[in-house]
Amino acid sequence: xxxxxxxxxxxxxxxxxxxxxxxxxxxxxxxxxxxxxxxxxxxxxxxxxxxxxxxxxxxxxxxxxxxxxxxxxxxxxxxxxxxxxxxxxxxxxxxxxxxxxxxxxxxxxxxxxxxxxxxxxxxxxxxxxxxxxxxxx
Numbered sequence: 001x002x003x004x005x006x007x008x009x010x011x012x013x014x015x016x017x018x019x020x021x022x023x024x025x026x027x028x029x030x031x032x033x034x035x036x037x038x039x040x041x042x043x044x045x046x047x048x049x050x051x052x053x054x055x056x057x058x059x060x061x062x063x064x065x066x067x068x069x070x071x072x073x074x075x076x077x078x079x080x081x082x083x084x085x086x087x088x089x090x091x092x093x094x095x096x097x098x099x100x101x102x103x104x105x106x107x108x109x110x111x112x113x114x115x116x117x118x119x120x121x122x123x124x125x126x127x128x129x130x131x132x133x134x135x136x137x
């Protein structure tokens with residue numbers, strides 16, 4: 001990611017995360033489960049708890065964008081996701097739902113440059129997690 005992309009992701013996340021985590025989570029997971037209903041069975045905790053987890057996890061990821069590939073937390077997250085049943089193909093669905101949720105939440109603050117920055121960010125995250133999961137198996 002370029003410095004400008006990192007800054008765009010961070011500044012847009014600072015706007016976005018001011019929204020209620022319940023709303024963010026509900027919109028995100030509704031979109032994800034609409035695209036692939038079978039994913040719902042992977043979530044054993046209450047969705048209220050899950051809504052907070054996704055916002056917290058994204059906050060951590062955004063804060064560490066400049067060193068994402070070397071982040072042990074990301075590797076551990078990837079390994080936990082394998083245990084939940086996550087497969088490499090799921091990352092595209094999650095990315096699509098995330099970008100869609102960000103676009104809806106940011107409204108006029110979502111533009112082509114911000115969309116590109118987030119797409120690049122998510123691809124880096126997904127690739128890092130997939131590699132970490134493969135290495136652990």
